[in-house]
Amino acid sequence: MIKGGIGGGNTITGLIYEGKVDLATFLSQQKDYAVVGVNVFYKGEIVAQTFKKHQFYKFLEKRGVDWQDHISRQLVPDNCIYVIINNTLFIIEVKTQHTTGSVDEKLQTCDFKKKQYQKLLSQLNIEVEYVYILDDWFRQKIYKDVLDYIHSVRCQYYFNYIPLQKLGLPVPE
Numbered sequence: 001m002i003k004g005g006i007g008g009g010n011t012i013t014g015l016i017y018e019g020k021v022d023l024a025t026f027l028s029q030q031k032d033y034a035v036v037g038v039n040v041f042y043k044g045e046i047v048a049q050t051f052k053k054h055q056f057y058k059f060l061e062k063r064g065v066d067w068q069d070h071i072s073r074q075l076v077p078d079n080c081i082y083v084i085i086n087n088t089l090f091i092i093e094v095k096t097q098h099t100t101g102s103v104d105e106k107l108q109t110c111d112f113k114k115k116q117y118q119k120l121l122s123q124l125n126i127e128v129e130y131v132y133i134l135d136d137w138f139r140q141k142i143y144k145d146v147l148d149y150i151h152s153v154r155c156q157y158y159f160n161y162i163p164l165q166k167l168g169l170p171v172p173e
Contacts, residue, residue, distance in 0.1 A: 050077070052079055052080075088168065089124075114128055138157075
């Protein structure tokens with residue numbers, strides 16, 4: 001949301017924040033990592049594939065999955081990463097806020113969305129994890145119940161960073 005403004009999806013501060021934690025950019029800046037297209041390499045070996053927004057549906061299409069056979073409406077993830085070694089797709093949603101608003105309620109949808117992604121990936125036998133990357137706004141006491149809920153439905157959240165170890169990716173020395 002633009003400070004002092006209204007609106008949601010295409011506001012400047014959200015895009016800046018998303019750019020700050022863009023997964024491909026973040027990984028390419030880590031020691032021994034390289035990102036070429038969607039492929040993520042660690043010390044020259046492919047370890048993952050990363051997708052933004054609609055690239056996820058190209059990932060499904062290449063594997064013979066028609067999303068319309070599984071769900072009624074597309075979900076468009078901020079970032080997702082398929083970690084090859086643990087056969088898990090991590091949906092990574094970046095949320096930032098400067099006043100109470102629609103993002104507050106979006107945090108409560110992780111269980112539903114995770115289940116939708118599980119439907120999409122069930123025929124590929126790929127596990128799904130749903131992760132929020134939150135800015136410091138969400139450290140406020142008023143978010144305690146929502147943050148507790150996120151964990152209670154087996155989703156995850158982190159503040160301002162992407163935990164390589166939790167994703168099952170190698171951690172540079």
